[in-house]
Amino acid sequence: MNVLREVAPREEVLTKVIRELGFPWELPPRETPLALEDAAGFPLGETLVASQDHPPFSRSLRDGFAVRCEETAGASPGTPAFLRLAGEVPMGGPASEPLRRGEVLSIHTGGMLPPGADGVLMLEDATVTAGWVEARKALQRGENVVFQGEEYRRGDSLLTAGSRLDERHVGIFAALGKGVVPGVDLSATVLSTGDEVVPLETDPVPQGCVRDVNGWFLTGFLRRRGFRVRHGGILRDDPEALATGFQRAFEESDLILLSGGSSVSVRDHCEEILSQIPAPGLMVRGVNIQPGKPTHLAGSLVPRRLVVGFPGHPLACATVAYTVLLPLLGAWMGSPETWTCRKERVTLLRDLVARAGVEEFVPGRWTPQGVVPLPSASGYVAALREADGFLRFPQERETARSGEEVEFWWIPR
Numbered sequence: 123m124n125v126l127r128e129v130a131p132r133e134e135v136l137t138k139v140i141r142e143l144g145f146p147w148e149l150p151p152r153e154t155p156l157a158l159e160d161a162a163g164f165p166l167g168e169t170l171v172a173s174q175d176h177p178p179f180s181r182s183l184r185d186g187f188a189v190r191c192e193e194t195a196g197a198s199p200g201t202p203a204f205l206r207l208a209g210e211v212p213m214g215g216p217a218s219e220p221l222r223r224g225e226v227l228s229i230h231t232g233g234m235l236p237p238g239a240d241g242v243l244m245l246e247d248a249t250v251t252a253g254w255v256e257a258r259k260a261l262q263r264g265e266n267v268v269f270q271g272e273e274y275r276r277g278d279s280l281l282t283a284g285s286r287l288d289e290r291h292v293g294i295f296a297a298l299g300k301g302v303v304p305g306v307d308l309s310a311t312v313l314s315t316g317d318e319v320v321p322l323e324t325d326p327v328p329q330g331c332v333r334d335v336n337g338w339f340l341t342g343f344l345r346r347r348g349f350r351v352r353h354g355g356i357l358r359d360d361p362e363a364l365a366t367g368f369q370r371a372f373e374e375s376d377l378i379l380l381s382g383g384s385s386v387s388v389r390d391h392c393e394e395i396l397s398q399i400p401a402p403g404l405m406v407r408g409v410n411i412q413p414g415k416p417t418h419l420a421g422s423l424v425p426r427r428l429v430v431g432f433p434g435h436p437l438a439c440a441t442v443a444y445t446v447l448l449p450l451l452g453a454w455m456g457s458p459e460t461w462t463c464r465k466e467r468v469t470l471l472r473d474l475v476a477r478a479g480v481e482e483f484v485p486g487r488w489t490p491q492g493v494v495p496l497p498s499a500s501g502y503v504a505a506l507r508e509a510d511g512f513l514r515f516p517q518e519r520e521t522a523r524s525g526e527e528v529e530f531w532w533i534p535r
């Protein structure tokens with residue numbers, strides 16, 4: 123299999139991996155569906171098709187009177203139209219009779235429009251005297267109402283399989299009477315590597331060592347996105363320990379994330395391990411981004427596996443998660459736009475030195491005036507705590523000045 127030997131541009135790398143792994147992949151259903159209130163963040167297992175129209179009946183958007191709009195033609199405060207008040211539409215049920223010519227029925231917000239009515243005259247535009255309504259406004263058909271099926275019709279596709287759900291979608295399931303959501307069964311193992319990396323409970327941390335940050339970041343990252351994740355611990359920088367730990371993860375998980383041990387030091391054995399997995403195997407051994415260059419991408423078709431080797435530096439690891447892993451997960455699920463960062467043009471609020479020849483991502487805090495770049499180095503662990511996203515400087519871009527328009531990628535919630 124041809125491996126990208128040199129660091130390659132991010133877009134090129136993504137295209138290659140998506141093509142070689144044949145994304146999107148079929149989504150195995152989760153055994154137990156998701157409770158509706160827990161579904162936010164998870165991928166949807168099956169396309170959601172509307173089982174009924176919405177609204178299910180034509181309804182009023184205002185308190186007032188259900189009318190035939192044509193009967194208000196020409197009405198104004200000076201020349202009102204007079205219509206007979208024939209009764210009231212009850213809330214939670216249909217009108218007892220259709221709207222007859224020359225008449226109106228009193229109706230409340232959310233009330234069911236009686237047959238014959240095609241608009242609602244607001245209370246503010248009417249005066250009631252002795253069983254007559256004086257309409258001071260001419261209405262257009264549809265004014266102050268939503269018609270049955272206006273938003274969507276029975277049979278319409280509302281959400282596609284693989285799209286990442288959030289709280290905006292929960293109400294749609296509720297409207298269709300669904301208290302549970304079909305989910306996707308996805309498993310992942312996260313492995314940290316490095317002799318200097320110690321478990322988080324280590325206290326005090328021996329000199330020269332650091333607590334495992336990436337393992338927890340990646341575990342949380344995937345859990346919030348619907349994966350059953352196991353943090354498989356910290357593997358020693360030794361070929362045998364790495365191979366054994368990796369083998370187990372490969373056998374049991376759809377997605378395997380490794381952190382550390384990817385750059386050029388003699389102890390960096392990950393590449394060796396990744397070159398042994400079945401075809402297409404190791405596809406990428408470096409992405410032309412900063413931070414995050416020593417990123418490895420591998421995968422197999424039988425069994426279906428995606429493997430990502432992250433750089434050990436925590437900010438580099440997180441940057442790769444948002445800019446490389448998310449697009450791959452989106453392609454895997456067949457719904458890239460619901461998984462990836464939203465992009466926007468923003469004003470840069472400080473001068474920033476960027477290097478030509480590499481695509482750079484700098485954490486940034488959004489303000490109404492523009493985006494402030496935050497201090498960052500790839501080894502920082504807290505650089506994203508106030509970040510709303512990343513300023514992106516494409517390969518050809520050098521130093522940018524305060525006031526210039528630049529691209530900003532929002533971190534998905």
Ligand SMILES: Nc1nc2c(c(=O)[nH]1)N[C@H]1C(S)=C(S)[C@@H](COP(=O)(O)OP(=O)(O)OC[C@H]3O[C@@H](n4cnc5c(N)ncnc54)[C@H](O)[C@@H]3O)O[C@H]1N2
Binds near residue numbers: 333501
């Ligand atoms: N001579 C060169 N050295 C380095 C290069 C290079 O091209 N030539 N690339 C640099 C870049 S860029 C990065 S990023 C790092 C990535 O290195 P590795 O992926 O091999 O990671 P490690 O060497 O294992 O660790 C780097 C750094 O991160 C700390 N680390 C590792 N794992 C964790 C973890 N789970 N939680 C917190 N911190 C972690 C580790 O202690 C190191 O300080 O390589 C550069 N070097």
Ligand code: MOO
Binds near residue numbers: 413414415500501
């Ligand atoms: O990818 Mo590395 O992040 O620049 O230190």
